[in-house]
Amino acid sequence: MTQPxxxxxxxxxxxxxxxxxxxLNLQINEGEIFGLLGPNGSGKTTAISCVLALLNFDxxxxxxxxxxxxxxxxxxxxxxxxxxQNVAVFRELTVYxxxxxxxxxxxxxxxxxxxxxxxxxxxVGLGEYVKxxxxxxxxxxxxxxxxxxxxxxxPKLIILDEPTVAVDPxxxxxxxxxxxxxxxxxxxxxxxxxxxxxVEQVCSRIAIIDKGRKIAExxxxxxxxxIKTDEKIHIxxxxxxxxxxxxxxxxxxxxxxxxxxxxxxxxxxxxxxxxVHILKYxxxxxxxxxxxxTQLPTLNDVFLEITGKELRD
Amino acid sequence: xxxxxxxxxxxxxxxxxxxxxxAIFIGISIAMTQAGSESERKDFAQTxxxxxxxxxxxxxxxxxLVDYLQVNHEVTEIPETEDELLDAIFCRKLDYVLxxxxxxxxxxxxxxxxxxxxxxxxxxxxxxxxADSQVEGFLSTLGVYLDAGFSVDESIKNTMxxxxxxVEVAFLNGENAAEKxxxxxxxxxxxxxxxxxxxxxIGPVLLVFLRRDIxxxxxxxxxxxxxxNLWLIGGxxxxxxxxxxxxxxxxxxxxxxxxxxxxxxxxxxxxxxSLLFALSVTFLFAQIVKKENALNMVSNVCSLTxxxxxxxxxxxxxxxxxxxxxxxxxxxxxxxxxxxxxxxVTKFSEITDPIWHGFAIQGIYAVALLTLGMLINxxxxxx
Ligand SMILES: Nc1ncnc2c1ncn2[C@@H]1O[C@H](COP(=O)(O)OP(=O)(O)OP(=O)(O)O)[C@@H](O)[C@H]1O
Ligand SMILES: [Mg+2]
Numbered sequence: 054m055t056q057p058x059x060x061x062x063x064x065x066x067x068x069x070x071x072x073x074x075x076x077l078n079l080q081i082n083e084g085e086i087f088g089l090l091g092p093n094g095s096g097k098t099t100a101i102s103c104v105l106a107l108l109n110f111d112x113x114x115x116x117x118x119x120x121x122x123x124x125x126x127x128x129x130x131x132x133x134x135x136x137x138q139n140v141a142v143f144r145e146l147t148v149y150x151x152x153x154x155x156x157x158x159x160x161x162x163x164x165x166x167x168x169x170x171x172x173x174x175x176x177v178g179l180g181e182y183v184k185x186x187x188x189x190x191x192x193x194x195x196x197x198x199x200x201x202x203x204x205x206x207x208p209k210l211i212i213l214d215e216p217t218v219a220v221d222p223x224x225x226x227x228x229x230x231x232x233x234x235x236x237x238x239x240x241x242x243x244x245x246x247x248x249x250x251x252v253e254q255v256c257s258r259i260a261i262i263d264k265g266r267k268i269a270e271x272x273x274x275x276x277x278x279x280i281k282t283d284e285k286i287h288i289x290x291x292x293x294x295x296x297x298x299x300x301x302x303x304x305x306x307x308x309x310x311x312x313x314x315x316x317x318x319x320x321x322x323x324x325x326x327x328x329v330h331i332l333k334y335x336x337x338x339x340x341x342x343x344x345x346x347t348q349l350p351t352l353n354d355v356f357l358e359i360t361g362k363e364l365r366d
Numbered sequence: 367x368x369x370x371x372x373x374x375x376x377x378x379x380x381x382x383x384x385x386x387x388x389a390i391f392i393g394i395s396i397a398m399t400q401a402g403s404e405s406e407r408k409d410f411a412q413t414x415x416x417x418x419x420x421x422x423x424x425x426x427x428x429x430x431l432v433d434y435l436q437v438n439h440e441v442t443e444i445p446e447t448e449d450e451l452l453d454a455i456f457c458r459k460l461d462y463v464l465x466x467x468x469x470x471x472x473x474x475x476x477x478x479x480x481x482x483x484x485x486x487x488x489x490x491x492x493x494x495x496x497a498d499s500q501v502e503g504f505l506s507t508l509g510v511y512l513d514a515g516f517s518v519d520e521s522i523k524n525t526m527x528x529x530x531x532x533v534e535v536a537f538l539n540g541e542n543a544a545e546k547x548x549x550x551x552x553x554x555x556x557x558x559x560x561x562x563x564x565x566x567x568i569g570p571v572l573l574v575f576l577r578r579d580i581x582x583x584x585x586x587x588x589x590x591x592x593x594x595n596l597w598l599i600g601g602x603x604x605x606x607x608x609x610x611x612x613x614x615x616x617x618x619x620x621x622x623x624x625x626x627x628x629x630x631x632x633x634x635x636x637x638x639x640s641l642l643f644a645l646s647v648t649f650l651f652a653q654i655v656k657k658e659n660a661l662n663m664v665s666n667v668c669s670l671t672x673x674x675x676x677x678x679x680x681x682x683x684x685x686x687x688x689x690x691x692x693x694x695x696x697x698x699x700x701x702x703x704x705x706x707x708x709x710x711v712t713k714f715s716e717i718t719d720p721i722w723h724g725f726a727i728q729g730i731y732a733v734a735l736l737t738l739g740m741l742i743n744x745x746x747x748x749x
Contacts, residue, residue, distance in 0.1 A: 105585075105586050107582055107585055107586070124585070124591075124747075125590065125591075127588040127589075127590055128588070130586060130587060130588045131587075131588035133586065135583065135586040137579065137582060137583060137586075139578075139579045139582075140579065141579035141580050141582065141583035142580075143372065143376070143574060143580065144574075145375070145376045145379050145380075145574060146372065146375060146376070150372070150375060154368055154371075154372045155583070155587070157367075157368035157371075158368055158584070158587035158588065158589050159587065159588055161367075202583075
């Protein structure tokens with residue numbers, strides 16, 4: 054029986070007029086990589102800050118490891134690893150000194166700490182840079198340092214707030230793999246992002262939030278089932294007539310078809326071999342076509358269908 | 367402990383800039399010490415005051431008084447206008463102005479001896495008081511001779527003779543008393559050095575830890591707010607103490623005859639209190655200020671204000687009464703006052719009230735500012 058690690062109930066947080074969190078309910082279970090997906094300003098950081106008792110909130114409750122979290126809940130905090138959205142490292146200390154400092158806030162034993170710090174350095178791949186000062190690191194390396202500082206003490210719960218913002222693809226992959234490793238080693242992970250691809254790639258369960266409200270929750274498969282689209286087929290087509298487009302819309306399982314800039318997009322729900330039927334129709338009507346590819350729905354489609362707007366603009 | 371260790375690492379990296387600040391402020395202090403001590407010593411060494419006299423009386427007594435003053439001082443006419451007069455006093459072109467009203471001699475001989483003379487001077491100035499005491503002394507001696515039945519001429523003659531002798535004696539004593547030990551000046555400048563260098567050396571380190579991102583990250587950890595703060599204050603005290611001991615060691619090398627006595631020990635304690643005050647100021651401003659540049663400004667404004675108004679750079683006796691009223695709100699005023707008084711201490715029982723008051727007031731300031739700093743810190747912690 055897995056026990057919930059974090060339980061957020063009816064959480065409301067207001068900044069003056071602005072309601073940043075609007076009766077938010079979340080439950081994060083042990084062993085999950087829980088993704089909090091939402092566009093900029095949707096309240097992800099605010100929610101994280103409440104979980105860490107960095108903010109006072111107006112209503113609701115936040116329980117971590119079964120206890121209400123307070124600013125002085127040090128026994129809870131010692132099991133949490135934090136990677137905040139704003140990189141928080143000492144510019145005056147080297148990579149190694151930084152990790153040692155933050156690890157030392159949790160681990161008093163010197164020998165053990167040394168081991169942990171070295172493991173963290175290894176983990177984020179900063180071995181060559183231990184003597185560097187943060188200002189000499191690239192954006193991606195700096196993020197990795199930020200992560201190393203947050204996880205070196207091997208916490209049971211790891212909270213990462215947009216750890217991959219402004220990071221090159223190489224560092225990003227390294228970070229994502231790292232998060233999966235940490236999870237495999239037994240840590241529960243909360244991961245916020247507005248990149249759906251990332252969340253889709255690593256998270257076992259996802260909550261989508263918008264304007265401080267949870268609009269959907271589940272595994273990525275569950276989320277995708279919530280919407281009509283099952284399959285999107287893109288075909289390069291030249292000279293498709295209006296009649297032909299409406300005939301295409303009549304095909305079984307097709308519920309929508311658009312044609313613009315020589316690209317035909319067909320949305321299907323359910324059914325098999327949809328692509329074959331469409332191509333057959335085009336051949337029979339002697340419409341020439343080029344590249345063909347199909348796409349499974351993304352979380353962006355989920356977000357689009359529920360809110361009527363793109364996740365990212 | 368972790369906080370303390372990081373604190374020290376950061377301090378270590380800032381040592382070059384700390385040494386530069388230190389050298390600059392010690393340089394300024396040495397320059398000011400020399401300028402200050404010379405001008406002050408001149409004040410006393412020079413008996414010759416500049417006195418302007420308006421004499422509307424035509425009797426023998428007023429003439430005698432003017433003659434007497436002329437023997438030892440430079441006597442001039444009163445400037446034409448009030449503005450010129452005030453200017454002259456302000457710029458110390460005149461130390462003392464004496465008005466002798468018509469009928470002064472007559473009144474004096476009739477026994478009406480108080481309150482007919484008027485004078486003007488720089489309030490509380492040593493030169494002004496010196497002139498006052500000469501005029502009063504001369505007239506009261508004259509009065510004694512007259513009362514004793516001497517004729518007017520004889521009384522004047524005797525008084526003149528007395529005074530020509532005693533002035534020299536008084537003057538010699540005065541000079542001895544006025545000559546401050548150089549160690550007193552050394553101590554006098556310490557608060558200036560403490561305030562300017564501690565704000566600049568410790569302030570930036572505190573700012574690092576109070577920076578929003580680092581502070582938020584620290585708050586997520588399992589080290590409590592109090593513990594983190596205590597280590598920060600501990601680190602600051604260690605750095606400040608190192609500076610204090612260094613300056614005391616220099617003092618001992620330069621003036622062992624003063625500092626290795628009871629006065630020296632009491633003076634060192636006084637300096638220690640001013641060190642604590644400097645630390646509290648730093649802690650407070652670190653909470654308010656966000657950028658290191660702003661700290662430079664704060665350091666300059668604070669140290670100069672405290673140095674000038676507190677009487678570190680300029681002797682307190684040139685201040686007018688109103689300025690002095692303001693000065694009394696400034697802890698360095700109490701430091702300097704205590705420091706001057708400490709120079710006369712030879713045994714423990716001679717630690718007088720001004721010294722204790724100085725200690726108490728500096729201590730109260732240090733505690734008050736630290737508390738205020740803590741309060742702001744607390745409030746900011748819950749933002
Ligand atoms: N300190 C604050 N004062 C006032 N409003 C704030 C404050 N912090 C956040 N907000 C507002 O609250 C809302 C939620 O902000 P939050 O930072 O939680 O969003 P986010 O999902 O983390 O966004 P991002 O992806 O940009 O990090 C935003 O509209 C933001 O403008
Ligand atoms: Mg955010």
